[in-house]
Amino acid sequence: DFPELQSMFHRGTASYSSSTSSSLLHKLKSSGFQNDDDVASFAMDFASRPEIISQILIQDFQWNAIDAHRARVGITNLVQERLQTKIDDGILLQSKETQSNLSLPLPNIVETLPQSTENNQSTDEADNKQEQDAPPKPKLAPWKSVLVNDKAKLRRTVKERKKPGNASAPEADKDSYNYGLLDNHIDRATYHTLFEELENLWSFMTVHQSASVSEPPIRERTAEVYMRHARLFLGWVVDARGNILDMDLLNELDKGDDAVEEQSATKSSSPLTASTSKASVISEAINVRKAMWKRLQQRIGKDATSADLKRNLSLTDIFLDQNTESATSIVQYILWMRSERNISSNYEANILRGLIKIVKFRFAGELSVSNNTVRSATSKTVLDDIPVVIELRKFHRDAGSRSKKAPRSSDEGKKWLDWSEYLEVIELLKTDLGDMIDKYELQANGQPTDQVDNEMKQQKSLQVKQKEIATTFQHYLILSFFACVPDRQRTFRELQLDKNFMRVDGESNGEDTWVIRHSADDYKTGATYGERPPLPLLPSLTPAIDDFIERWRPCLLRNSDDIPPSSFLFHQPKTGNPLSANSMYQIVSRCCYKYKEKKTNPHLLRDMIVTHVRKNSDASEKELEALALYMGHSVQMQRDSYDRRTLEQKVMPAVSLMQSINSVDKQQ
Numbered sequence: 001d002f003p004e005l006q007s008m009f010h011r012g013t014a015s016y017s018s019s020t021s022s023s024l025l026h027k028l029k030s031s032g033f034q035n036d037d038d039v040a041s042f043a044m045d046f047a048s049r050p051e052i053i054s055q056i057l058i059q060d061f062q063w064n065a066i067d068a069h070r071a072r073v074g075i076t077n078l079v080q081e082r083l084q085t086k087i088d089d090g091i092l093l094q095s096k097e098t099q100s101n102l103s104l105p106l107p108n109i110v111e112t113l114p115q116s117t118e119n120n121q122s123t124d125e126a127d128n129k130q131e132q133d134a135p136p137k138p139k140l141a142p143w144k145s146v147l148v149n150d151k152a153k154l155r156r157t158v159k160e161r162k163k164p165g166n167a168s169a170p171e172a173d174k175d176s177y178n179y180g181l182l183d184n185h186i187d188r189a190t191y192h193t194l195f196e197e198l199e200n201l202w203s204f205m206t207v208h209q210s211a212s213v214s215e216p217p218i219r220e221r222t223a224e225v226y227m228r229h230a231r232l233f234l235g236w237v238v239d240a241r242g243n244i245l246d247m248d249l250l251n252e253l254d255k256g257d258d259a260v261e262e263q264s265a266t267k268s269s270s271p272l273t274a275s276t277s278k279a280s281v282i283s284e285a286i287n288v289r290k291a292m293w294k295r296l297q298q299r300i301g302k303d304a305t306s307a308d309l310k311r312n313l314s315l316t317d318i319f320l321d322q323n324t325e326s327a328t329s330i331v332q333y334i335l336w337m338r339s340e341r342n343i344s345s346n347y348e349a350n351i352l353r354g355l356i357k358i359v360k361f362r363f364a365g366e367l368s369v370s371n372n373t374v375r376s377a378t379s380k381t382v383l384d385d386i387p388v389v390i391e392l393r394k395f396h397r398d399a400g401s402r403s404k405k406a407p408r409s410s411d412e413g414k415k416w417l418d419w420s421e422y423l424e425v426i427e428l429l430k431t432d433l434g435d436m437i438d439k440y441e442l443q444a445n446g447q448p449t450d451q452v453d454n455e456m457k458q459q460k461s462l463q464v465k466q467k468e469i470a471t472t473f474q475h476y477l478i479l480s481f482f483a484c485v486p487d488r489q490r491t492f493r494e495l496q497l498d499k500n501f502m503r504v505d506g507e508s509n510g511e512d513t514w515v516i517r518h519s520a521d522d523y524k525t526g527a528t529y530g531e532r533p534p535l536p537l538l539p540s541l542t543p544a545i546d547d548f549i550e551r552w553r554p555c556l557l558r559n560s561d562d563i564p565p566s567s568f569l570f571h572q573p574k575t576g577n578p579l580s581a582n583s584m585y586q587i588v589s590r591c592c593y594k595y596k597e598k599k600t601n602p603h604l605l606r607d608m609i610v611t612h613v614r615k616n617s618d619a620s621e622k623e624l625e626a627l628a629l630y631m632g633h634s635v636q637m638q639r640d641s642y643d644r645r646t647l648e649q650k651v652m653p654a655v656s657l658m659q660s661i662n663s664v665d666k667q668q
Helices: 003-009 018-030 036-046 051-059 065-089 117-133 150-161 185-190 192-206 220-238 249-255 260-267 278-300 306-312 324-341 345-368 387-405 419-444 452-484 489-493 539-556 581-596 602-616 621-631 635-642 647-667
Strands: 501-504 513-516
Touching: 003 018, 003 036, 003 065, 018 065, 036 051, 036 065, 036 452, 051 065, 185 192, 185 306, 192 220, 192 306, 192 345, 220 278, 220 324, 220 345, 278 306, 278 324, 324 345, 324 387, 345 387, 419 452, 419 581, 419 602, 452 489, 452 539, 452 581, 489 581, 513 539, 581 602
Parallel strands: none
Antiparallel strands: 501 513
C-alpha cells in the first residue's frame, strides 16, 4: 500500500531499518491512511512547514514523538519528489485567476439559471473583456497577518522576538505566554501529587458526589475550561516552565529569612485594586512562592530535594486554611496577569470562576468530616460560606461589574459584518462551490486516454479535487447552518447523523427538512431551559445536505478497518477527526475574510443577528422573546450582551416617537 513511502524510509536522510520502516507504515495504516496518495494528499499543504506534520501525528493521532519525527522525514521526501515530478512533467495546476470560467447545471446542489450554450459563451467573452479592462485588484493580506486586538499583537511581537537569528531580541526575554502545567508524562511525574488532585477535581466537578459537602455536577465542557485555568494557575505558582522568575527559588529557600511567611500573610488579603507595577508584582509573587515551599519543606523534611518538593506539592500547601489569607496566591496571580498579560475584566472573571472551584474542592473534604455543615440562608452549599471563597467571590463580582462597563479589547471594525454582508459571503461561497463541481465534472467526464501513466495522474488529480470540493461544501453548509440557526459553534461541530441531526419527511407541508434536536445536556444553557424545541434548517438546504452526505462527506472520512465509521456530520479534512472549536473558528473567520476581509468569529454571528433584528425590523416583544428562546438565552441576555446597537441607534425609536407626538399636537 505504501511502496513509494517505504522507499523513502530506506534512502536519503532517513535510511531506517526494515523493522522501523514496517512499524511506521503499520502506524500510518492504523491511523487511517490507505496508501501513498492518501499520505501525500494529507502532507501536500505542509510542504513548506514539515514540522506541522509531526505535530499533527502527535496531537491528533497520539503518536509518540520519535516515530512522528521519523515519519515526517519520509513523508516530506515523498511530497518533495512528487512536486518535482509535477514540475518536470509540466502539469502544475494553474492558479485560480487563470482557470477558465466553465458553467454546467448542478442538480441538487446549486441553483442556476437555465442558459443556452451561446449565451454562456457570450457571457464568458464579456466577462473576460471586463476582467482585462478592469484594474488589478489589490492583493489580500494573509489571514494570519490581520490582528484584531492588542493582546494578539503582543503575542505576535513576543513570538517574532524569539525567532532564531533575531539579533535584536534581548537574551533575557522570556515567553511568558506559555507557563501552565502540561498534561504530559514529564509534568505528571514532576508534580505527581498535584496531578492526582487535578484528576480528583475533575470528578468533584463532573460526577455527583455522595459526600455531605458537594455541589451539583457541571457540564464537562465547562469543567474543561476550569481545568485549563487550574493548570495555568498551578503552572504559574510553581513556575513550571521556568519563564516567570529569574531565579531557581527552591535553591534560594535556605538563604531566605523566617519573616517571609509572616510578611506574606499580612499582605495576603490585599485587594485587587493594589498596585500592579511589574516590580511589586514580582516581589510579592516571590514571597508567596517562598512561603508555600517553606511550608512544604517543614511538612516533608528539610532534607528533601527539589524533585521531592515538586513531587509532593499539594493544594494544601498552596491554600493553607479557610481564612481569607489563603486567597493570596490567587490574588497575586491575577495581579501578574494584569501586569504581564493585560487581561480584560471579562477574562479575569472567568479565571476567578474556575479557581473558586479548585478552592472549594480543596476544603470540601475537611468540611465533610466535620460537624460544621450548616449553611447560611443565602448560600447554595456550605462551601459558599468558607471565608476564602467569600473573598474570591467578591473579587469575581467586582470583575464582572467592571467587564460590563469596559471597552471591548478588539477592533470591532475588523470583525463586524452586517447580516446582509454575511448572507453575501454564503452566496459567494456557494458560487465558488458550484464552479469547483463544474470543473470536476468536466474533468471526470473527459475523453479516456490510452496511456496508463496519464490515467493514474488523472485519477490522483480527481481524488485531490474530490477532497477539495468536500471541504468547500462543508464550509458552505456550516455557514448556511449558522444563518438558519444562529447557535453556538458547539451545536454544529457536534452534529451526528441519526442522533441529534435527523431528516424529517414533509408529511404536513410537503417539504423534507433536516432538523437539529437537543436534550438539556447538549447545549450550554440546558440546565436552565431544558430540552429544546426542534431547530429546523431551511428546506431549500435539504438537497445540498443530502448530496453532501451521500457523495462528498465520504471523502473526508478516515477509512480504516481498525476505526469504526464516524457518525459526525463534519470532519477535519487532513485528519478525518470531528471538527474542533478551533476548526469552526477558522472556517467561519477565513471564509468571511476571503470574501469580505473581516475576521468574523462564530460567536459574533449571534451578536450580528440580534443586532440586525433589533435595528432593522419591527419585531414585537413576543418575537424577540421567541428568538431568545430559539438561541438558548434570556431576553435580558439578548438585550445586554448580544445587542450591539449604539446608544444613538437604541434611542432612535424614542426620538421618532416624540417627533410624531409633537407633530400631532401642532396639527390639533
